[in-house]
Amino acid sequence: MDPYIITVASEKGGVGKTTLATNLAIYLKALAEDLPVTLFSFDNHFSVDKMFRIGTGSGHGTVAELFTGRRIEELTELGQNGVEFIPSNRQLSTLRDMITGDLLARTLQQSRGGGGIIIIDTRPDLDIFTQNALHVADRIIIPVKDTASLENSRYIVDFATTHGGGRKTVRILPCLVDARIHFEGPFKNALQLLRGYAINRGYRCYEGHISKSSKVESLNTNPEGRIFPVIHHARNTDVHLQFAHLARQIIVDIKDTSERRIGQLRLAEEEQHLRRDHALQQRIGDLVPICPLCSEKIVDDGAIAAVGYFWVAHHEQISGYAHDDCLASLLSQTFYPTSHPGDALRELFHETTRRDHFVLQRTQRSRNYPQQEIACYRFDPAGRLLSQRTTEDATAQQWLRHCFGGNLERVADGFIYISHCDADLPEEALYPEAERARRELFTRIETQLL
Ligand SMILES: Nc1ncnc2c1ncn2[C@@H]1O[C@H](COP(=O)(O)OP(=O)(O)O)[C@@H](O)[C@H]1O
Ligand SMILES: [Mg+2]
Incomplete structure (x- = not known):
């Protein structure tokens, strides 16, 4: 009582x-x-x-x-x-x-x-x-x-x-x-x-x-x-x-x-927790269940397997997770194309990706060509542009196209946002607070995309 x-x-x-x-x-x-x-x-x-x-x-x-x-x-x-x-x-x-x-x-x-x-x-x-x-x-x-x-x-x-x-x-x-x-x-x-x-x-x-x-x-x-x-x-x-x-x-x-x-x-409070749990389960159910880079299953039966990155396209409409290694190698290939796995520079880069934000977007000049050139932007935790590279990596292109329903026209100005997530609590990225923080970040990031 x-x-x-x-x-x-x-x-x-x-x-x-x-x-x-x-x-x-x-x-x-x-x-x-x-x-x-x-x-x-x-x-x-x-x-x-x-x-x-x-x-x-x-x-x-x-x-x-x-x-x-x-x-x-x-x-x-x-x-x-x-x-x-x-x-x-x-x-x-x-x-x-x-x-x-x-x-x-x-x-x-x-x-x-x-x-x-x-x-x-x-x-x-x-x-x-x-x-x-x-x-x-x-x-x-x-x-x-x-x-x-x-x-x-x-x-x-x-x-x-x-x-x-x-x-x-x-x-x-x-x-x-x-x-x-x-x-x-x-x-x-x-x-x-x-x-x-x-x-x-x-x-x-x-x-x-x-x-x-x-x-x-x-x-x-x-x-x-x-x-x-x-x-x-x-x-x-x-x-x-x-x-x-x-x-x-x-x-x-x-x-x-x-x-x-x-x-x-x-x-x-208990009701609010239940509503929150329910909303989270729904969010998990809506995720793209595989790693977009290696196609291996990541989300299975409401549980998220060990992952390294969370990604979002279409401003939260399509999202999912990617393996640490898969995404890290895509990013390092883009930013340091001449480096090799095990390379000290690459390792260092990999370390710092854990706090930065990344964005993939089709470059302006390739928009009318079937061969897509992808711009990869790197932002610091506060959302300030650190660097930008372009790549023609086929996996990145496929991913971008896939996220926007295979329709190149729809890809237009859309981007894929990527950030590292806590391997022990990957669903944290799906919490309403995390989503709110991302939306704020997007408005800052968008003005800096070329
Ligand atoms: N019924 C009462 N008759 C006379 N004095 C009172 C009575 N109730 C409180 N007081 C006196 O009024 C003053 C304020 O009372 P207090 O209970 O401390 O008020 P408050 O907590 O609202 O500031 C105190 O000096 C208290 O002794
Ligand atoms: Mg008093």
């Missing part, structure tokens, strides 16, 4: 995100003792550590390791009130440029599957860490304390719609509400006003709110430098009842939903 993930987010600071995330973990654990509850924060205030750490901590890892392939169970530390937490990290932001929006999802997809609840506290910023947390969330809670923070919710709702589990995952929760202030008119107080605004914008709200309380505010100011939980230290406040009420709503939500966002993401 995958965990149910709750992300607390708001682009505004000081709206009560951390207080909500940390205390909610305790209330949820108290209500459902058998459910593992795990908490971590992408903020660098260490509130989570200050509230939950027992003793000096055992140092399993930090939230940064969630992005480096460690499993979540290797990072959690058992904290106060039975809540598991992952220690915060002061240098998290240095990872910023190295991570993508789905890394956390990948880490959580690999988790052992003990179910339970994960609560993620975020920074007041839609940065890449918050984006990761929104992407995986079954539930996004946005605490709002005024109309400005409510207006700001729009960006999170938009993000949830495009990159997360959708708008339906979002709940607004009025927090730090001062119920003593009354208005004239349709909205009697700040709470009613916020709810009215939220509903008008099509956002769903939790039942209830979290009041502003000086007792709660005082819980993080003490000589020990700890943060005390509401459940033990502010039991006689409204906030205690409000957290308990909120936690009950969340437990009901969890029991009511059998699907988990992480499970859906895993499924979508």
Whole structure:
């Protein structure tokens, strides 16, 4: 079973995100003792550590390791009130440029599957860490304390719609509400006003709110430098009842939903893999199955035998593989006609062909003659022309003619592109990324053909 993930987010600071995330973990654990509850924060205030750490901590890892392939169970530390937490990290932001929006999802997809609840506290910023947390969330809670923070919710709702589990995952929760202030008119107080605004914008709200309380505010100011939980230290406040009420709503939500966002993401990824495999099998099936130079079979029953080169004609319409030796000897005969097999120059040339790109094309001046002269171009890895030779090699001519359906007219400006491929993974040349890279290369190469 995958965990149910709750992300607390708001682009505004000081709206009560951390207080909500940390205390909610305790209330949820108290209500459902058998459910593992795990908490971590992408903020660098260490509130989570200050509230939950027992003793000096055992140092399993930090939230940064969630992005480096460690499993979540290797990072959690058992904290106060039975809540598991992952220690915060002061240098998290240095990872910023190295991570993508789905890394956390990948880490959580690999988790052992003990179910339970994960609560993620975020920074007041839609940065890449918050984006990761929104992407995986079954539930996004946005605490709002005024109309400005409510207006700001729009960006999170938009993000949830495009990159997360959708708008339906979002709940607004009025927090730090001062119920003593009354208005004239349709909205009697700040709470009613916020709810009215939220509903008008099509956002769903939790039942209830979290009041502003000086007792709660005082819980993080003490000589020990700890943060005390509401459940033990502010039991006689409204906030205690409000957290308990909120936690009950969340437990009901969890029991009511059998699907988990992480499970859906895993499924979508598996489907994508299947589609990719299928597309690859189709590409392999469409290949010219023999080496065009020696006619020996290369592709057999969906498998590609040991080869050295991949070639493409007609801009991806016809393609196949060729033996290392067959193609290397054609190329060296073209570029170094006087050399012999075993020749040092030829060996050196053979070595360097592994990174370069080659193109075979009928030369302009022989286009109207049956005897074809073939131009062979050599490009460096960046697609810059290195050298050009002509050949009348019969095999090359046959190959060119064959690729263009035996029709000389169709050969016209067409070319055969050749590049070395990894003998251990020849199908890499058929991956969509490789095809995209080739198309880019072709536009660069074409302008340099004579
Ligand atoms: N219900 C509350 N009543 C009074 N003060 C609160 C309440 N919740 C949070 N605070 C205080 O408000 C400040 C901001 O809260 P915090 O949870 O850190 O917000 P955020 O994580 O959104 O920046 C903190 O000083 C916190 O102690
Ligand atoms: Mg915070």
